[in-house]
Amino acid sequence: MTEEISHNRELWNGVNTAFTDRDGERRWLEPDLRWGLFARPESELVLLGDVAGLDVVELGCGTAGLSAWLARHGARPVGVDLSPAQLRTARRCQRRWGPEFPLVEADGEQVPLRSAVADLVVSEHGVGAWCEPERWVPEAARLLRPGGRLVFMTNSLLSALCVPDDPGPAGDRLLRGVDDVRTVRWDGGGVEHHPGHGEWVGVLGRSGFTVDALHELRPPVGAVDPEWYEIVSARWAGRWPAEDIWVARRTG
Template identity: 50%
Template sequence: MNTPTRSSVSEHARRNRALWTSYAADYAERAPRQWASEEITWGIWDIPETTLHVLGDVAGQDVVELGCGTAYFSSWLARRGARPVGVDVTPAQLATARAMQRRFGLTFPLVEASAEEVPLAGERFDLALSEYGASIWCDPYRWVPEAARLLRPGGRLVFLCNSAIMMLTGDELGRVGEQLRRPYFGMYRFEWPDDHSVEFHLGYGNWIRVLRTNGFTAEALVELQAPVGAIPPLDHIPPGWAERWPSEEIWVARKTL
């Protein structure tokens, strides 16, 4: 099921697709190592799922990954007996995902679409997942309702995004520091002057509100701490910062209504 885009694509999704087209070669280079990994790890600090326990047993589950990129996360779940479907808005990222499927002999459906409007039937997944995909690049008031529609009753939504504290200490280029530089109230849409991308980050009350409005109950918020001495893989996070404050967090929510 390698479907062309059938859904509409918002203005910010088009801008983000352009950015991700420009990053695709870089991500294609790291994809083989990520696909080859035996371990499930989360985020930029590669924290193992075996220490976080946010996913549980995924064997036999229908999983949709919203903003799958090169789909390494879906490949990890497929090897553990899940039936993933990867959704991404950027053809160049999906091209790498397809190349990895051929290289590793592991096939699952990939759908080219915005996670804000997914051309798949509702109530057909047990788990909706996003690691730095829809969770930061899509408008939460659009993608969370889509996740709710796609999930069966009792299904889970698990997503990783940046912490509010990290976003609030970032300067105009997102370089993180030790002072609050942005207002907390009203945090929502972030644009950067050095590219045309758009990110979305909410405060905690608003995350809980958008989850509840869409029939979810938040079960856990896991704040990720960088390992001691870890070298930040991204220039905008100073060494040691994420040992003291969370740069990333994982939300676990269940569709209860």
């Protein structure tokens, strides 16, 4: 494990204790799948569609509310995450509320699963920011069967350019250049990767994917500011997209 990966592992163990252990329980029980900072419902966005019968790998599953939703809708998910604390919360939710499905403690850049095991690889603010694209995107391609889909959400490049060094929400000024956030170690935070759209298209293409869509999400009218991951306000994200969702198919 690289120093960056083990740093992020410690960070997420701490975030779990501070926030997501409690939040994860609530998210597990949500009847609809909620995407991102402003909890946009899957029933409205229809990014995954009918998942019944699909083999799915969720990379950076965290407390695995998304995989729980998949399992309740007839899919066979496997959740993969680096943080033992996040997976502990997921296991507790499985025991308390069901459904049960496999959870694997591993780095999304090197997943200990066989090739071609999945029809869908999904990640909601998981590997998109926390892993090196040149390593995790080919790994997602390896896990997918031909024709399988990759759907992942990550922070927009623009939000990474505008977030201040002190913790706090993004303002209306560019505070750094694109090269500064391609790989960035935030003060007191983790190591993240924020390529531009052109680079995403390049790495997806080289890894055998065809891009079907890029959704630049905006909050709904009346959205409230995120509770604990306050990188942008609802007002900011209403003016500039703060979150991207990529939808791609393994064609190569």
